[in-house]
Amino acid sequence: MDELYTTLEAEYCPPLDTALLSAILSDYDLTKETDARCVREALDPLKESALLEEHLGFDPSGTGAHGHAADLARRPESCPETSENLSRETELTSLSTDLSSLDLDRRSEGDSILRDSDIARELDKQDTETKIQLLEQLVDSRVSRSQIAFTLKKCSGGFERAIDELLNHVHFGESGEDGTRVLAKGIDAFSEDNTVRRGRKGKARKNGLRAVGEQRSGSLPTSPLHSSPSISNAWQESKNDIEFIATRMGLDSATVGPKYHRGGASIPKTIGELLKTKLMEGHEATEEDPIKAVHAHELHLEFPSLRLDYVAALVSVTYPSTAAAHELAKALTYRPVQRGGIEIVPIYERPDSETLGIDTARAVSKANRRSGSTAPSEDIDVAQRASAYASARSAALAQAFAAHRKAKSDRLMGGAAAYYGQEYRNLTALSTAATAAVADQRAASQSTSNRLDLHGIDVRNAVRIVEQRLQQWWESLGEDLANGRIGASNRHAGYEIVVGRGTHSEGGRSKLGPAVSKALKNAGWKIELEGPVIVVKGRARA
Missing domain, CATH: 1.10.287 (Helix Hairpins)
Known part of the structure; x- marks a missing residue:
């Protein structure tokens, strides 16, 4: 037993302490072969850990071990794995700084930006969010985050291609037509085009300060709705409008272009047409995801004139970018200022019994009693x-x-x-x-047995009520459905549904009438349109 103890002490001490070795051996019976094997299994990991601490310069005294650290710094080969990792982290951290110092005018064609292929492969393995953050540091806020994400997606996640694309955007955005940088120097910096116009003190509040020659900070198209009415090109304006909508909704210009021209080159109409196909998707998204519901609620508070379903569609299409949703909502609610003119706001009152006539009032009262x-x-x-x-x-x-x-x-x-x-x-x-x-x-309260008035009812409930009332009316005909000429008068009288002309609807266009007509046709009813009234004549023949 003493021989085994001496052998273990020579093998494990150092790096292990003798007292620690004695404490561990006291828990085992070294006369048994199994216990001797277990002792070695317990001591081997401790020895490896102690050796690693020696290599890393662990100082249990807490004094810092400056001398040992200096020796270790002079001998990086003592821990090659750590040295390699630190080198790799340094290369990745300084990447954006190195790239920002590149001179685009001096870079030869065909020369790769990322000269180190290992770094290029390492960056391509990063997730999308990390790539976007690195690219943001590279362009230094001269390109917006949404444009960076769009460019990265267009380049199929390729980091080097995205850098090329973004640097080209920055280069052309800051250069003139002849390739020279647009920077005012010398006395030109004090010219009229590079200074802020100042008005008189009395007119300062009325006119404000107007900056001339302001350069745009990024390549992402800004909202063309509030741009200054300077010398413009109709084709360029149309292109900017289409690009403005496409980049924020994540669509192709080929998809946005036809709707833009069909809507009379109107940005609000184009956005509205594109959102109509996303209304159901937006409603389901806000019902299932509380975060999207919160964003929709916040956006609706800022733009209360927008319908809630359109707000939900905006959030669903632009998620997770709340800035894009805000810009689209602002464009959707934009109305050009029209000076002068008279706006007539009609005010209607519900007609009383005398205006309706005795027969109509009596029919309404009977319907109320019948419907309970x-x-x-x-x-x-x-x-x-x-x-x-x-x-x-x-x-x-x-x-x-x-x-x-x-x-x-x-x-x-x-x-x-x-x-x-x-x-x-x-x-x-x-x-x-x-x-x-x-x-x-x-x-x-406002309908009879053969007439349904839908004024003041939303579209969803109106369609539901129409389907229920029509089924009740059809079943109430009873024997008249099969009595031939005897029941023809009751069948041909039909069931009237008042949907209105849409005068009070947004834009003066009826939304209730088309929705009810479509639902009736899909359900197999034969209908006739008589202005603000839809007359149901019965079931359509299959």
Whole structure:
């Protein structure tokens, strides 16, 4: 046993301490071969760890071991793995600094920017977000983040190709037509074109300060809606408009161009036409993802004139870029200032019984009794409940948004964001049901057995109510459906659906009429259009 102890001490001490070796051996019976084997298995990792600490210059005294560190610095071969990793990190960190000092005018054609193929391969292996961050440091805010992401996607993730593309953008953006840099020097820097015009003190508030010759900081097209009305080219303006929409919606110019020209070269009309195909996708995205719902809510607060479904589609198309959604919403709501003119705002009142006539008023009262309409107080309760659900839903959305923002610094707030997101979805379902109940009551109060008035009802509930009422009317005909000439008068009288002319709709175009007509045709009904009224004549023959 003493011989084995002496052998182990000579083998493991140093680097292990003798006291540590004795403490470990006291736990084993060295007379047994299995215990001797277990001792060696326990001591081998400890020896390797101690040797590694010696190579790394570990100082248990805490004094810093400056002398040993200096020796280690003079001998990088003592730990080649660490030296290689540090060298690689240094190369990657200084990449953006090296690239920013490249002179584009002196670089020969065909010469690769990344001369080191190892670095190029290493950068191509990085994820998209890391590549975007490195490219942002390279161009130094002269190109926007969205343009960098678009260029990287166009180059199929190739880092070197993306650098070439972006540096060309910066070069042409800062150079004139003859290739010289547009930099004012000498007395030219004080010329009229390079200074700020200052008006009189009395007119400073009215006119403001106007900067002339301001250079754009990036190659991403800015919004053409607020550009100065200087000397312009119609073809170039159209190209800029199409590129503005395409880059922010992630579409090709070939897709945006036809809709732009079909809409009379109008940016708001083009964006609206493109969003119409994304309305259902946007609604589903905000229902499933609380973060997108929060962004949609925040955008809708800033642009309340936009419909909520269009806001949801904007967020879904541009996600995760909130800046692109904001710019598109701003372009969508832009209206050119028109000086002068008179705007007539019509005000309508609901006609009373005397205006409607005795027969119509009597028919309305009979329909109310037949449909079992509730008392006015109950109608108010339902409307108040729908309003309360909508307010609670907005509050839950605001709380989910606040929790989501705090979750960026406190991961425990992620659970709170998920909770309030679920509350938002539950309250959305309750609000939808309450809104449907209000629509049912309004339809019952202003309709008869063979006439349905849809004024004041949204499109979704209007289509639902029309389908229900039509089925009830068709079933109420009973024997008249099969009595030939005897029931022909009742069948041919039809069922009238009042959809209105769309005077109060946005843009003066009816949205309710086309939606109801399409739903009726898809359901197999035979209809006739009589201005603001749709007359259903029965089932269409198959």
